[in-house]
Amino acid sequence: MFNQKFLSVAIAALCVPSIHSAYAASDAEVQTLRDEVRLLAERINQADAKTAAPAASANAFNPAVSLILGGTYTKLSRDPAIPATGFAMAANPAHAQGFNLGESELGITADIDPEYRGVATMALAPAGGITVENAFILSSALGNGLNVKFGRFFSGLGYLNEQHAHAWDFVDQPLVYASLWNNQIGEDGVQLKWLAPTETFVELGAEVGRGRSFPATDTNRNGAGATALFAHVADDIGVAHSWRAGASLYQTQRQNAQSLNVPDLLATAGGVTNSFSGNSQTAGVDFVWKYAPNGNIADRYIKFQSEIFQRKENGVLTYNLLTPSTYSNTQSGWYMQSVAQFMPHWRTGLRYDRLASGTANIGAANLANVISNYGYSPTRTSWMLDYSPSEFARLRLQVARDMSRQGQPDNQIFVQYLMSMGAHGAHQY
Amino acid sequence: MKKVIYALFAIVISNPTHAALNVFACEPEWAALTQQLAGEQARIYTATTALQDPHRVEARPSLIAQARRANLVVCTGAELETGWLPVVLRESGNTAVAAGSLGNFEAAQFVKMLEIPSRLNRADGDVHAAGNPHIQTDARNFLPIAEALSKRLIQLDAANTVQYQQRLANFTQQWRAALTRWEKQAAPLKGVAIAVQHQGFPYLNDWLGLKQVVTLEPKPGMEPSASHLAQVVSELQTHPAKLVLRAAYQDARPSEWIAQRAKISAVQLPYSVGGTPQASDLFSLFDDTIARLLAGLQ
Numbered sequence: 001m002f003n004q005k006f007l008s009v010a011i012a013a014l015c016v017p018s019i020h021s022a023y024a025a026s027d028a029e030v031q032t033l034r035d036e037v038r039l040l041a042e043r044i045n046q047a048d049a050k051t052a053a054p055a056a057s058a059n060a061f062n063p064a065v066s067l068i069l070g071g072t073y074t075k076l077s078r079d080p081a082i083p084a085t086g087f088a089m090a091a092n093p094a095h096a097q098g099f100n101l102g103e104s105e106l107g108i109t110a111d112i113d114p115e116y117r118g119v120a121t122m123a124l125a126p127a128g129g130i131t132v133e134n135a136f137i138l139s140s141a142l143g144n145g146l147n148v149k150f151g152r153f154f155s156g157l158g159y160l161n162e163q164h165a166h167a168w169d170f171v172d173q174p175l176v177y178a179s180l181w182n183n184q185i186g187e188d189g190v191q192l193k194w195l196a197p198t199e200t201f202v203e204l205g206a207e208v209g210r211g212r213s214f215p216a217t218d219t220n221r222n223g224a225g226a227t228a229l230f231a232h233v234a235d236d237i238g239v240a241h242s243w244r245a246g247a248s249l250y251q252t253q254r255q256n257a258q259s260l261n262v263p264d265l266l267a268t269a270g271g272v273t274n275s276f277s278g279n280s281q282t283a284g285v286d287f288v289w290k291y292a293p294n295g296n297i298a299d300r301y302i303k304f305q306s307e308i309f310q311r312k313e314n315g316v317l318t319y320n321l322l323t324p325s326t327y328s329n330t331q332s333g334w335y336m337q338s339v340a341q342f343m344p345h346w347r348t349g350l351r352y353d354r355l356a357s358g359t360a361n362i363g364a365a366n367l368a369n370v371i372s373n374y375g376y377s378p379t380r381t382s383w384m385l386d387y388s389p390s391e392f393a394r395l396r397l398q399v400a401r402d403m404s405r406q407g408q409p410d411n412q413i414f415v416q417y418l419m420s421m422g423a424h425g426a427h428q429y
Numbered sequence: 430m431k432k433v434i435y436a437l438f439a440i441v442i443s444n445p446t447h448a449a450l451n452v453f454a455c456e457p458e459w460a461a462l463t464q465q466l467a468g469e470q471a472r473i474y475t476a477t478t479a480l481q482d483p484h485r486v487e488a489r490p491s492l493i494a495q496a497r498r499a500n501l502v503v504c505t506g507a508e509l510e511t512g513w514l515p516v517v518l519r520e521s522g523n524t525a526v527a528a529g530s531l532g533n534f535e536a537a538q539f540v541k542m543l544e545i546p547s548r549l550n551r552a553d554g555d556v557h558a559a560g561n562p563h564i565q566t567d568a569r570n571f572l573p574i575a576e577a578l579s580k581r582l583i584q585l586d587a588a589n590t591v592q593y594q595q596r597l598a599n600f601t602q603q604w605r606a607a608l609t610r611w612e613k614q615a616a617p618l619k620g621v622a623i624a625v626q627h628q629g630f631p632y633l634n635d636w637l638g639l640k641q642v643v644t645l646e647p648k649p650g651m652e653p654s655a656s657h658l659a660q661v662v663s664e665l666q667t668h669p670a671k672l673v674l675r676a677a678y679q680d681a682r683p684s685e686w687i688a689q690r691a692k693i694s695a696v697q698l699p700y701s702v703g704g705t706p707q708a709s710d711l712f713s714l715f716d717d718t719i720a721r722l723l724a725g726l727q
Contacts, residue, residue, distance in 0.1 A: 200494065236491040239478055239481075244490055296481045390650070392551060421551075426488055428520075
């Protein structure tokens with residue numbers, strides 16, 4: 001700082017004569033002096049830049065911690081425990097009714113060493129208890145566009161699957177994610193991704209894992225419980241448009257996957273419990289397109305996305321845990337949605353969901369018991385409006401007309417808040 | 430599968446780059462500076478345009494694909510790109526440009542940072558721990574950054590050392606001459622009171638001696654509300670300003686509104702190369718900035 005004071009005195013001393021005795025000093029001399037002063041100033045600037053205070057303290061290496069607080073008020077007109085028609089043997093992650101604290105999400109991330117990075121996300125359930133949502137290690141040490149992830153992670157299949165709940169554009173997941181992936185499929189295992197060295201984004205990925213979550217049936221074995229493959233291609237069109245298309249394949253061998261309260265042809269009150277063992281293969285394609293005027297997303301943007309998944313299962317279905325017979329079915333579902341930020345901080349979105357429960361081929365022993373075709377396509381339409389006063393806070397209203405259960409239309413209203421505290425990393429595309 | 434891989438290799442092979450270095454520049458000013466210092470030696474990709482808010486950019490796959498091919502990433506640093514660059518670099522799987530490596534150049538490390546906050550609290554809005562990151566508005570900052578960037582280019586591509594040194598010498602000489610010219614032209618701006626839309630001009634103020642009296646954003650990064658703008662108008666009655674400045678990527682409405690109420694001129698500055706049609710390279714960026722400021726005074 002002494003330097004700077006000294007410098008200003010020096011400048012003053014240099015300038016005063018140059019003004020008052022301009023006739024004595026030629027323009028060239030003044031120029032030389034000016035240049036010298038500037039050089040001095042630059043040196044001082046650089047010296048100052050180099051002497052920035054080091055962040056030396058015991059907690060300097062602490063990882064980045066983030067906490068997401070979320071809560072929802074939900075008004076439903078039907079019992080959320082009733083599954084979509086024809087999907088009683090699929091997942092049904094039911095909405096919680098009334099005022100409810102959503103999952104709070106505690107995230108901890110840090111570089112472990114130059115080669116490894118650790119990411120942990122703990123979901124704090126409102127009723128108490130902690131579940132490990134993500135706990136994985138990332139490494140790019142292999143170079144050449146290879147990224148390895150191991151531990152517990154959300155599978156890279158589809159477009160929405162990797163996104164955490166706080167980044168969803170709607171309060172809930174599309175019906176196809178709810179029914180076929182129990183909202184989101186997590187895996188304990190290894191993921192390898194390779195990014196091609198091309199101008200167009202081309203990424204290939206493979207995962208092998210324990211088969212920890214639905215549709216896999218977590219069992220102890222030495223081999224892999226589930227495998228997934230996915231590929232993404234993406235690019236920009238000019239500065240304003242960007243898109244990504246993807247395809248994925250998921251395979252697992254289900255063992256004694258039990259489903260409760262499954263309706264049957266005998267109209268057994270409360271349904272029966274069925275068990276399925278066999279092969280389950282799911283293929284999907286996804287597409288997302290985004291537009292922002294001049295590519296400036298801070299101001300306004302539109303995003304359109306759609307995904308389709310189709311699951312083929314064949315094996316043995318044990319009706320009411322008593323009568324086994326062969327069983328094969330193909331179920332599918334898709335959604336499309338569009339979200340627009342029509343002015344800074346305000347977004348609105350519309351989503352349409354549809355499921356197809358398929359026609360099952362049922363072995364002779366169960367032809368009179370198991371429903372082969374429900375003859376109904378569950379659908380749902382949702383509209384949302386959200387306001388984000390800052391990047392770290394979001395308030396959302398969502399209304400939906402849920403026709404996923406035959407003859408039982410459900411008008412739903414959701415009010416949600418999502419707040420993020422602490423370090424908040426960048427979101428993926 | 431094999432076919433796909435062969436096809437991909439074919440694409441790579443059919444696109445040989447003659448340039449020695451693939452450079453990924455986060456903002457247009459660093460692309461322009463790299464162009465000055467590396468010329469044909471570099472093939473430069475610019476991740477953002479001057480019409481995009483550099484705080485708010487998506488980690489688009491196209492950026493990841495470009496980072497994958499880069500030998501050098503040239504960015505502002507100081508957390509300006511914290512919302513997107515870390516994901517881009519991580520997903521690229523390119524260790525050569527990972528944070529802290531030789532291929533990762535942060536311009537903010539080589540200049541004196543202003544507005545380093547004494548406390549960090551999100552209640553203060555979008556503040557950056559390392560100081561205000563909008564360093565490119567002070568033309569003087571380009572000299573130390575150019576020197577450091579040139580050194581980095583030489584470290585990465587020693588075979589072309591002579592060319593890099595020659596280009597740095599040329600640039601430094603031209604830039605010094607331009608600085609003298611700009612400072613002479615900008616003399617009438619010294620001490621002029623200004624309002625700014627975003628807290629994005631401390632370096633410009635420091636350089637040209639503009640006196641900032643009020644900011645339209647209530648907190649950095651927060652859109653001004655109508656009631657806050659009304660407050661700004663009354664503030665401007667007690668502390669009058671002559672100009673209200675905004676960057677090219679910002680919404681024109683708040684500053685136009687203020688300009689009308691307070692009877693002052695709204696000045697849109699290019700902020701980076703390409704922000705206005707006139708600002709086509711680093712030199713014309715500052716020519717145009719000063720011309721627009723002076724025009725605002727008329």
